[in-house]
Amino acid sequence: MNPKINFTPGPSQLYFTVEDHVRTAFRDGIPSISHRSKQYESIYKKAVDGLRALLGLPANYHVLFTGSANEIWERVIQNLVEEKSLHYVNGSFSKRFFEIAQLLNKKPEKIEASMGQGFNISDIVHPGIELVGITHNETSSGVSVPLEFIYSLREQYPDALLAVDAVSSLPYPDFDYSKIDSAFFSVQKGFGLPAGLGVWLVNDKCIAKAEQLLSKGISIGSYHSIPSLYTHAVKNQNPETPNVLGIYLLAQVVEDMVRRGITAIRKETEYKAALLYQALESHGTLKPFVQDKAFQSKTVIVADCGDHTENITKLLQSKGMQPGDGYGSFKKSQLRFANFPTHSKEQYELLVDTLAG
Amino acid sequence: MNPKINFTPGPSQLYFTVEDHVRTAFRDGIPSISHRSKQYESIYKKAVDGLRALLGLPANYHVLFTGSANEIWERVIQNLVEEKSLHYVNGSFSKRFFEIAQLLNKKPEKIEASMGQGFNISDIVHPGIELVGITHNETSSGVSVPLEFIYSLREQYPDALLAVDAVSSLPYPDFDYSKIDSAFFSVQKGFGLPAGLGVWLVNDKCIAKAEQLLSKGISIGSYHSIPSLYTHAVKNQNPETPNVLGIYLLAQVVEDMVRRGITAIRKETEYKAALLYQALESHGTLKPFVQDKAFQSKTVIVADCGDHTENITKLLQSKGMQPGDGYGSFKKSQLRFANFPTHSKEQYELLVDTLAG
Structure with missing residues (x-):
């Protein structure tokens, strides 16, 4: 209006169908439904199935929900890094991803470019890297890293997980998900939804890595660890009372986008x-x-x-x-x-x- | 409707004014405003000032926002406990608070009562406790712990912080905030708002304890550590893009409640x-x-x-x-x-x- x-x-202009969906949500009492009800599970499933269709997610990928993409930075480090991650830093948001690894007492390394610059493929390989973090689209500077560069990191670091911050780019990029291990975004950018929801895509290798850290006695968090999120996700549920309205609106807008193509x-x-x-x-x-x-x-x-x-x-x-x-x-x-x-x-x-x- | x-x-029936406030929010473009704008800061301040008035919070208390009360359980342990917390467990939710301390590799202890039972004041004092966690109102069983019992814990554990889970009781209880150190709730219960927001009340002692852990080199998390939340809160901001619509609706409903008395x-x-x-x-x-x-x-x-x-x-x-x-x-x-x-x-x-x- x-x-x-x-x-x-970001927060962005709302997707043009959001207001209608909000009206329907309140008419149908969505904000008061139990997050343990069948009705909620069907909303959850619709959001996940819609994202799978829209983004072309392979079967070995899973869709997890958090409070924000900021939270996902933290959960990526907590669940997928025992000691050393490598971060490509060329602006404020990619820098923050690196700093979060420091704050969680890991030993991250970084490769830096100036604001407004991208990266060139390098021959230097950092040893002992468990996870490479790269920001596909730096919201602060308007630099987007070419997909071929992202995929080249998989070849340079075949034993590391590759996590792509796609906060301000998805659903635009046509990622080859077989060449990365995780991607994530928040809904208030490309999806045009009210803020308060992060979406985290992880493949089976991420689940295995989190379980490996857990088996070593390393804390990977509690309700929002990957195993906890995944165990609930297969039942179309969340560990906590989630942003039910946010997930409902995501399901509706994704359906609209799938219809549009x-x-x-x-x-x-x-x-x-x-x-x-x-x-x-x-x-x-x-x-x-x-x-x-x-x-x-x-x-x-x-x-x-x-x-x-x-x-x-x-x-x-x-x-x-x-x-x-x-x-x-x-x-x-x-x-x-x-x-x-x-x-x-x-x-x-x-x-x-x-x-x- | x-x-x-x-x-x-929980999620509860919405507070009867929520739908009107949602309509106003969309009419005024609230879901798209920048969380770094003056307009957002004034919404944030209205929510905090309203809660201070409604609950009678003393000046040494601060209001912090998270994604859920589940998150607050984790942040309480992460920020306020180096090794040992004590949990009063008499149902599913108080048990979960204890388990989260275990998952974060702390060494929590517990005092248990059966489902449907409360606690009696005990002479036994557990040594070395840094934080006592108690659930004021067990949503699973309908047991509410008398305020006098909660205050007695402060006398038993004068050197520990006292954190009260008030998820399904606030705004009803008239806590003497000088006799506790922290309380928290999620908005989809007593406040009748759509889920997706946790509210964490902490006093200055909590800030000092988190900073003490940090100075010892212990990780207290990143964007949602108490120092990070507090540094932004004094500017009426959040570290991340928050649930802006949720905080707006909270501000409005709290204003309605203050008006009602x-x-x-x-x-x-x-x-x-x-x-x-x-x-x-x-x-x-x-x-x-x-x-x-x-x-x-x-x-x-x-x-x-x-x-x-x-x-x-x-x-x-x-x-x-x-x-x-x-x-x-x-x-x-x-x-x-x-x-x-x-x-x-x-x-x-x-x-x-x-x-x-």
Whole structure:
């Protein structure tokens, strides 16, 4: 009911069907149903089956729910690392994943690139790595790591698990899930849902690793350890009273996306991204922050606006559009534009027409 | 919009104002606002200030938000116990609190009573206890521990922190917060809100203890450690993208409760509890599961129904009322009735009239 077109990269503009689903949820008493009821189990199953269909998850993958993607960073380290993880760090969120491993008293290592930069395949292999963590899409800088680079890490670290932070990219990327071991996201970005739910995809190797740590007497947490989450997941349940409304809304929106077709969603994402990058390239004063096209994110597009940041913001606001601020120290010189499935072609056309002024 | 009167003890019937607040939230675009914006900070502050007023929290208490009360069990142990906690166990939920300490590789001890029983003050003092955990209201059995008993633990364990699980009792109990150190609840019970948010009240001693563990090199978690939660709380923010809609709805419902008056809410709770216990005492075939009046919960009332469980359930359902099942092995012989602020006197009168049939 909010008239503004919201391009902030998270929490995002709601997926356009969410309000209808919320009305139905309250009409049907969903927020009060027991999380141990058959009715809840069928909602849970619908969300999981929908995600399997939308993302093309293989049978050896399992869908687990947490309170946030922030929690998943912690649970990944707790459940999948005895001592040493390796983190590719090129912005605030990938850095945070590394820091969480430090806070959990592991001995993480990192490979760093500057804000706005991607990574090149390296010949140097760090020894003793149990898990490689990489952020597919840095929400802070608009850098996206090519899928081929992610898959190359599996070849470099064949004995490590490969965990992909896909917080601000899914459902756009067409991951080959056989070449990674885990991916995760929070629902308030690409899925356009109210915040308060993290979705964690893990394969059988992750379950085995968590059980191996447990058998060594290492604490892997309690209610949200992988074995606890998995034991409940096979019954379409959660260990705790979960965000029932959030899981219901996810099930509904994923159904809408499956109906629309993931191929159409991906093509439209690419079309809208091309429109905006083209507008930024040809603009007199703006330019894409990420210069190397190989690393330009399709889902979070960052514009260098310099001294024009405030003016551009006002211009867009005057047309009912809200850009996202630049992240951290770039707050006054950059703007960020989410390009999620809820953003229509017409909204992107209005955006680029207004920028072209 | 669901016509049924829902007496299940959690998720509970929604507080009667929630649906209106949800409509307003979506109209105002609350689910899409940035959790780093001034607008969000004012929502956060309203929730915290409201809880301070409603519960009468002293200045040395702080309000922290998590994903669930289940998470708070884990964070209590992780942040406040180096080695040894003591747990009073008299049902499924108090037992779970103890087990979580075991899963986190601490060395918890326990004092047990049977399902349906309370505790007596004991002369035996367990040595080396850093934290005493007690469940004020056992949702599984309908046993409530008298406040005087809780306060007596502070005298027995003057050097330990005292953490009270008040999941299914708050806002009813009028705790003397100077005699405990922490209390916590989840919003889908007494506050009548959609599940997906835990509220953790901690005093300055809890902050100091967490910092002490941290300075010893012990991991107290990452984004949801007490120091991380507290550092953000003083700025009216969360470490992660939180359940923004949940915190907004909490702020609104707490405001409604403050307006109604906590004294009126407490008196009404006692009136409704007296009605139902009276009906059970005088009933031909039903009786209260908790026989000792000193331990009878005011907020979760459990009836022994024996072979009549199914018939009573059908009778209530025929009048539009949904009782809660008995917990675990009592599923076929007991019914549970939540007596929360959202349950009106008229609903309770209909309940007892129907039972008296």
